[in-house]
Amino acid sequence: MTKQIYRLRQSTRPAPTAGEPTSGPLTAEELQLAARNHSMPLEALRQDVTPPGLHYVLTHFDIPDADAASWHLLIGGAVERAQELSLAALKKDPAITVPVTLECAGNGRSLLTPRPLSQPWVLEAVGTAEWTGVPLAYLLGKAGVLAEAVEVVFTGADAGIQGGVRQRYARSLPIREAMRPDVVLAYQMNGNDLPPQHGYPLRLVVPGWYGMTSVKWLESIDVVTSPFMGFQQHMAYRYQDTADDVGTPVSRIRIRSLMVPPGIPDFFTRKRVLPHGPVMLQGRAWSGEGAVTGVEVGIDGKWLRAQLEKPAGPFAWCKWTLPWVADPGEHELACRATDATGAVQPLEQNWNYQGIGNNMVHRVSVTVE
Amino acid sequence: MTKQIYRLRQSTRPAPTAGEPTSGPLTAEELQLAARNHSMPLEALRQDVTPPGLHYVLTHFDIPDADAASWHLLIGGAVERAQELSLAALKKDPAITVPVTLECAGNGRSLLTPRPLSQPWVLEAVGTAEWTGVPLAYLLGKAGVLAEAVEVVFTGADAGIQGGVRQRYARSLPIREAMRPDVVLAYQMNGNDLPPQHGYPLRLVVPGWYGMTSVKWLESIDVVTSPFMGFQQHMAYRYQDTADDVGTPVSRIRIRSLMVPPGIPDFFTRKRVLPHGPVMLQGRAWSGEGAVTGVEVGIDGKWLRAQLEKPAGPFAWCKWTLPWVADPGEHELACRATDATGAVQPLEQNWNYQGIGNNMVHRVSVTVE
Incomplete structure (x- = not known):
């Protein structure tokens, strides 16, 4: 019953994809995405740690032209003490290094029939890196999450249009996932500053979840008291049977x-x-x-x-x-x-x-x- | 007349491409190549120097699993003193750093009609890096190039099959180009060890020439007394009108x-x-x-x-x-x-x-x- 009401409310919802899945040939738009983004050549499976350039990258919009000197992270919303942190300040906080395999939720998409119209991955949208930074739980602890908080919303600097919706890339995590000790705000990949395409100067890394969760070019963290309804959370990255199916959210990486x-x-x-x-x-x-x-x-x-x-x-x-x-x-x-x-x-x-x-x-x- | 004789001799030459150019849809093979190799997102044109992962990469075969400790460079052929050099020995030689824009000779291929069947680049197969290493001319000078030498052949560790020909990737340079002071045997890209996909532990960088010349994973340098007839020199990377046209070799990057x-x-x-x-x-x-x-x-x-x-x-x-x-x-x-x-x-x-x-x-x- 709830689902029925929900569907009616969603009759004007933006399209989650760029069109109905097709059994036709690859389009120029898909090739353009394949040229922009890159996967990991399978021979790189030999190494424990994947270097930049071999680790997969998916960028929805453009890679932002970040200036680390003027960059600040804002932590606000349902917290006791909102924070504004420079990169230098963040680097003084306790740091952890976590080896994490990230995979794009759409890995393998081009092999489906009919083929959903989006980034046409073959099989290699994966990689494993050592991410170094501050545990998110430490910063949320300093800010003091209020009892009524339900999710934490992460917003990147990358802006564009998808499904007709103008947006900055944003995703949320339930509070219990955000408080895991291994979720990290990373400023290093494999011991060096993040490369531009991996989120310089700061990104979220959520071990175990598909890559869409690990927001790059992170600029703000908002603790919210109702579920986040942004495009990348509520329209994209859902297991749906049809365009009209509200579906279920994508979260953890399947075996x-x-x-x-x-x-x-x-x-x-x-x-x-x-x-x-x-x-x-x-x-x-x-x-x-x-x-x-x-x-x-x-x-x-x-x-x-x-x-x-x-x-x-x-x-x-x-x-x-x-x-x-x-x-x-x-x-x-x-x-x-x-x-x-x-x-x-x-x-x-x-x-x-x-x-x-x-x-x-x-x-x-x-x-x- | 010479050309006519040459063509007859070439009647059994291997195919330079994977088939006749097509106006049909993109093939699964082309998508596979687009997923393996990567170009440079155009927003990276903002930076003077392109980091690994944004700099374009084309790998004909697999990225070799190089072991720098056991790796040696052989310099031989028409020289007075053949050389066998470890990476440690090479790093003791005088080094230069050269900023070089490299572009794939096939950049833009997917926009052609009909479309040649190979790596389907859109527009972004380019990048600029600072390459550090030993001037090739210095090492050739130590080896002593004989007067009858006409070309220098560079062979990488990457092996595979192309056009039905089993091969290790190899290209040659005329002696006068090989002796240019800015042609470098590079062991660093942008101040760090070469990444695996850019030729670790050593590659050739020939400023001004399309990327196919700058042989990666370099293992041997042979000074030869007649023009090199290897597949990547004599079949691939030629300006041809048809499959039967012997064509002219590709060399310098066009404006x-x-x-x-x-x-x-x-x-x-x-x-x-x-x-x-x-x-x-x-x-x-x-x-x-x-x-x-x-x-x-x-x-x-x-x-x-x-x-x-x-x-x-x-x-x-x-x-x-x-x-x-x-x-x-x-x-x-x-x-x-x-x-x-x-x-x-x-x-x-x-x-x-x-x-x-x-x-x-x-x-x-x-x-x-």
């Missing part, structure tokens, strides 16, 4: 694994060729919902249990390996991970209207010589 | 300018909106053939001379600015640069079979409110 494609590639097709004999298959697995408990590697449809290494932290990917003796011929390799909640990657993708939360098994065809 | 799109973007279409009133239009211009001597900015078809700033070096882009008072309505902005050779950017693109050397005028449509 996924990817493989370093073995052998050498063809430039254009990326098809792989490798010599026969022993080869160590390897990749990474991660989940925002619980620890990775297993990875199976499929070789021509037969699933074998891979060896897991301990991850660098509870929200960092873990390495998996499986030795294989490759016979000459055509083979299909695959990987499929399971997490502590029992969630396992699906063999076929579950379609949804925005193309979100795709975590289908990764398959790699190889020719062994 | 080009790009503009920071003013205002704010729509997420999907990237269409720009800005308020009426004064706005400073800005961008960068560069040429590998001679200094940039002028940039004109087109406003609704009327060309105005922009102000140029002095570039950081002879092969670094120069900033241009033009103040504009924006009237409400729809406008088309453009920029067009000229270099010291008199070359000027064309209004319409010159098509060629591989989609190389595109330097058409950049146009940006804006809505002024």
